[in-house]
Amino acid sequence: MTGSIVAIGMGLAAIGAGIGVGTIGGKALEAIARQPEAIGDIRSNMILTAALVEGAALIAILLAYLVA
Amino acid sequence: MLLVIGFLSWLFISMARRYKKNPGTAPTGAQKLFEPIILFIQDEVAKPFLGAKYLPYMPLLLAIFFFILGLNLFGQIPFFGGANVTGNLAVTLVLAIIVFIVVNLKGNRHYWEHILWMPGIPAAVKTIITPIEILGIFIKPVTLMLRLFANITAGHIVIIIFVSLIFIFGKAGENPGAAWGASIGSVLLSLFMMAIELLVAFIQAYVFTLLTASYIGAATEKAHHADHKAEHH
Numbered sequence: 001m002t003g004s005i006v007a008i009g010m011g012l013a014a015i016g017a018g019i020g021v022g023t024i025g026g027k028a029l030e031a032i033a034r035q036p037e038a039i040g041d042i043r044s045n046m047i048l049t050a051a052l053v054e055g056a057a058l059i060a061i062l063l064a065y066l067v068a
Numbered sequence: 069m070l071l072v073i074g075f076l077s078w079l080f081i082s083m084a085r086r087y088k089k090n091p092g093t094a095p096t097g098a099q100k101l102f103e104p105i106i107l108f109i110q111d112e113v114a115k116p117f118l119g120a121k122y123l124p125y126m127p128l129l130l131a132i133f134f135f136i137l138g139l140n141l142f143g144q145i146p147f148f149g150g151a152n153v154t155g156n157l158a159v160t161l162v163l164a165i166i167v168f169i170v171v172n173l174k175g176n177r178h179y180w181e182h183i184l185w186m187p188g189i190p191a192a193v194k195t196i197i198t199p200i201e202i203l204g205i206f207i208k209p210v211t212l213m214l215r216l217f218a219n220i221t222a223g224h225i226v227i228i229i230f231v232s233l234i235f236i237f238g239k240a241g242e243n244p245g246a247a248w249g250a251s252i253g254s255v256l257l258s259l260f261m262m263a264i265e266l267l268v269a270f271i272q273a274y275v276f277t278l279l280t281a282s283y284i285g286a287a288t289e290k291a292h293h294a295d296h297k298a299e300h301h
Contacts, residue, residue: 044112051275055215062218 006068012063017057021050069153072138080134109133113278117285125284128170132163133277134250140220140269144262152301155221157213165211167280212279220270223265230258 028046032039083099095103114122114129134155143152153159181187183201186194233254238247 047271048275048278051130051271057224059214
């Protein structure tokens with residue numbers, strides 16, 4: 001029983017990560033479309049923010065993994 | 069881990085010696101690979117966050133970046149016997165403790181003022197914010213530690229899963245034909261996952277260094293003197 005709740009929790013964390021990084025990527029693409037010469041700055045900021053959001057999701061998955 | 073330390077030390081000391089021997093000449097050999105990376109960290113990570121006084125912290129940031137990068141990459145080699153060091157919570161904990169010590173030792177008066185008695189907001193809100201900020205002193209390095217550990221370990225776990233698919237499909241020895249078939253797909257998936265892990269190795273080293281620079285910059289920045297009461301940040 002605990003195992004399947006852990007699996008559901010990990011899935012929810014993955015959904016969160018997907019939505020978060022997807023939003024970041026979409027906004028970054030819009031920003032590149034508006035101003036193509038800033039592509040370098042936009043790309044580094046996008047990767048940084050994606051790493052931060054994924055960090056939160058991965059911490060959730062890690063803690064769920066430790067339960068079971 | 070000692071292997072990575074020895075390798076990185078030999079690499080950088082020999083590069084530094086070559087720089088000292090012929091000053092002012094074009095870079096050769098390994099310098100050609102590392103000089104753009106060092107300049108990248110100096111211009112994109114150190115200068116924006118640390119401002120004018122970035123030079124004392126450059127050795128720390130460079131050491132953190134190349135150490136974590138080297139450890140991550142060596143941890144990807146299969147069968148290397150104990151090379152997966154950043155997948156160990158103790159190592160990332162020590163790195164986070166180093167960041168914690170540097171940030172809090174180098175924090176100036178305004179840093180501590182902002183944490184303990186943040187100026188510019190009503191007193192009732194300050195009593196709520198102060199415990200949160202004190203917790204934040206400890207939580208920020210803890211998130212650094214967990215982020216690095218979880219990213220690297222998650223990649224390793226996925227590779228273990230892909231490899232054990234072979235055994236699952238072969239039902240642990242009963243069905244060798246299915247095992248051979250599954251091994252083709254599993255190897256392809258593992259290759260794909262290892263490519264992603266290389267990317268994650270670079271990104272995690274970069275993010276650790278960036279956040280370290282950001283925390284040190286926040287700890288050592290001068291106060292904003294302009295109208296503190298009217299508009300706070």
